[in-house]
Amino acid sequence: MIIKHIKWNGCVLSVLDQKMLPLEMRWIKCRDLNKIFLIIRDMNIRGAPLIGIVAAFGVVLHIKKGRIKDIFTFDKRINEAVEVLSKSRPTAINLYWALDRMKKVFDNNRDKTLNEIVCILEEEALSIWQEDIDMSHKMAGFGADFINDGDGVLTHCNAGGLATGGYGTALGVFFKAKENGVNFLVYVDETRPVLQGARLTAWELKQAGIKYRLITDNMSGFLMKQGRINKVFVGADRIVKNGGFANKIGTYSVAQLAKIHNIPFYVVAPSTSFDLTLSSEGEIPIEERDSKEIIFFNNISIAPVDSNVENPAFDITPPSLITVIITEKGVINSPFQENIAKIFKLK
């Protein structure tokens, strides 16, 4: 199942507004860089791979909107786009990876005509999108081998089609296992504060005809204790050299609880989510978001409105809590530092 939630017509990127799902299928038309910046910052679209894809189209839109006379204004325009989008969200590495890739493609094609470079950049954004879908399918193939009949698998947040080019990382594994005829049950935790689990993952699984049960974030430990959850699959926003990674807030607790209950914990992410410039997970910048996300719900306050709030959007899980990391290049086992270096051919 491919979820069609982004459309590109050469001048407009239309995206399905993930803040409104599943209540409403509202499309947002993005015609310029600022709009792309806003939909990333405000989480109308989210998910590390998708942020990268959308950012690439942001660069293309900024180029197409500009009056580009020569290679120098072209260069300036690219840099503007990169600078603006770099500030949209700090944790997912895919954003920086995509911007970097667009910039490199420009640099490698400075000798072409201006129109040719525009076409090349547009094709590059489309390639980033398509490659993401291809990587998802590969990971799903590797990951589905880990799911058996009768499994109760937990996933946190949304690592599905909506978080990616259209297929998904952790959810891709479930889609593939379902295609393979495996009979399993997915526990979907709602993932406060933004409720990506309740709103997005449940919606995707429902469409795919996969059995699921919705739970609140504080229930998974007890379900593990009862033996009802026996595996955990999550995505990642940034994986570093030692295998440690950042992912949606709550991932660390789930990983610890899985470890205590001897439950395998699988991380599913494409190579575009790896940041091999960082040695350990503690170096990953963690985004702190607005307190309103926690205090208000449908614009109605659920706590004293002047409450002090902590709202880290992500947390950090050390490699010691991970069973395997599944990428499109293959399955990475412990010791992660060594095996990541091998699979990425690091010197």
Added chain:
Amino acid sequence: MIIKHIKWNGCVLSVLDQKMLPLEMRWIKCRDLNKIFLIIRDMNIRGAPLIGIVAAFGVVLHIKKGRIKDIFTFDKRINEAVEVLSKSRPTAINLYWALDRMKKVFDNNRDKTLNEIVCILEEEALSIWQEDIDMSHKMAGFGADFINDGDGVLTHCNAGGLATGGYGTALGVFFKAKENGVNFLVYVDETRPVLQGARLTAWELKQAGIKYRLITDNMSGFLMKQGRINKVFVGADRIVKNGGFANKIGTYSVAQLAKIHNIPFYVVAPSTSFDLTLSSEGEIPIEERDSKEIIFFNNISIAPVDSNVENPAFDITPPSLITVIITEKGVINSPFQENIAKIFKLK
């Protein structure tokens, strides 16, 4: 600080509607048994000690509403009240304890005139209420010794004045520590699905002038890892002979996370929350509540409306995860089985 959230005028029990807090201060007037049953079942009032207190007044209202001609109709009426209220909520033992106490007081006074017995029962309900406040103060005195300057303490759900006769179990400890001039910070987890943390605990701490930070349930593990939470205090809905206990869903995960991070985990509950007929925590019945509590928020769905849901209202924490249990009789240390037997003078 005593929270005044119940009022008794001899014919009507008025209770502050905890479903509307902190948005609205709405009082519900209860004039008969059925209304008492409904406010307990529907969680307009909640909290183990408070459920016991309100149930006792339910018995009194049912007596006062009835046409009681003789001791036999009186007896029948008492039994009706006990039967109805026993079915309101299954987990908190205080409910059964209070009903049992009212029934015993009736049995011990069958020789009195009907009017005298009514008065005795009314006084008994008032005593249950007052004794709860007294027990809270005693526990607070013992518990406050465990809080030091600079502590970051986590509490789950609401174990405050609103959960009790007016002072609180875990929150009573914080009120007392604050009175003692200790400078500490409380992390309040919102406690999905009913949000007793966000709605009630934050509101109580704010009124008491205690510094707090509101977090979602999935953040506490990461804050423990960062060293920002260094102690946990919770209440209990039922504690059994070996020290294991039931409490709001999520307590088990918090206890496991505290253990991993070497953080002391304190349970604060009066003797009325002990069920010494059960040997181990696995025997405690766990209430499963309506899926609507998770799927809807302010009557707007946050997930596909036909989603299958798990909604256990409580979970079970084994004694191995508890540091000490604080009761009005004193502080109970491990080994709990032995020390509970001692403090309750079990043979």
